[in-house]
């Protein structure tokens with residue numbers, strides 16, 4: 001029996017990257033999966049791939065920046081599969097051109113990123129929770145980012161929105177725990193999704209990898225497996241937590257390479 005047998009999941013932004021990988025892993029574990037994405041064609045294609053692999057899935061249009069659209073996706077899920085027990089709030093946007101330092105950031109972009117990255121988590125959760133109560137419980141999983149924990153010279157809105165997602169995760173966990181609704185998060189480090197590969201030159205990818213404690217990059221399935229765990233009853237005593245999945249990139253004291261060099265010289 002699959003680890004998610006009998007569960008029904010809605011995944012936002014499931015047509016590519018981490019969301020797509022998670023949708024496939026959830027379906028393999030027996031969940032009925034609805035993939036909601038701005039890219040409707042991609043969502044339908046993903047669902048077809050899952051069905052061809054023996055799973056149960058639907059692909060639908062969802063715009064995470066529009067409240068009604070999120071509500072429609074939740075209604076669709078409940079009408080189609082009679083319940084909703086997993087919500088994976090995965091959609092998130094970044095913009096290297098407009099989301100800059102605090103003096104230069106485009107404030108319209110600030111609002112847009114806050115709306116998509118943060119408010120969509122509130123909206124998805126508020127519409128999902130009554131259905132989870134009806135089902136006797138559920139699991140909400142939010143995608144944060146390591147940008148929630150380490151700051152950067154640009155991407156102020158992205159980092160602030162993801163830090164807020166980490167804290168909101170605790171609020172949801174506190175408010176609905178007695179309804180047997182858990183809420184946890186994942187904070188990925190760099191994960192080589194197709195979009196990330198397009199955005200980062202091979203040189204930059206190699207530079208990132210150099211700073212990982214582990215000798216390789218993260219892949220979408222590395223996050224997907226953690227989300228499956230958080231969605232499953234295996235994590236039934238875990239709530240309000242955000243798992244940092246980043247290959248040890250942020251583990252060492254930043255001065256460690258300097259002291260390693262110094263130690264070499266002094267040998």
Ligand SMILES: NC(=O)c1ccc[n+]([C@@H]2O[C@H](COP(=O)([O-])OP(=O)(O)OC[C@H]3O[C@@H](n4cnc5c(N)ncnc54)[C@H](O)[C@@H]3O)[C@@H](O)[C@H]2O)c1
Nearest residue numbers: 013015016017018037038063064091092145188190191195
């Ligand atoms: N890839 C990384 O290195 C990384 C690192 C940290 C955090 N994250 C977070 O992981 C999540 C997924 O990232 P990814 O790298 O897999 O992204 P991705 O770009 O590969 O996929 C995102 C999906 O979301 C969809 N989408 C975008 N805007 C949407 C909207 N308004 N409504 C509905 N769907 C929309 C896209 O069509 C796409 O299918 C995001 O929240 C991101 O911030 C990613």
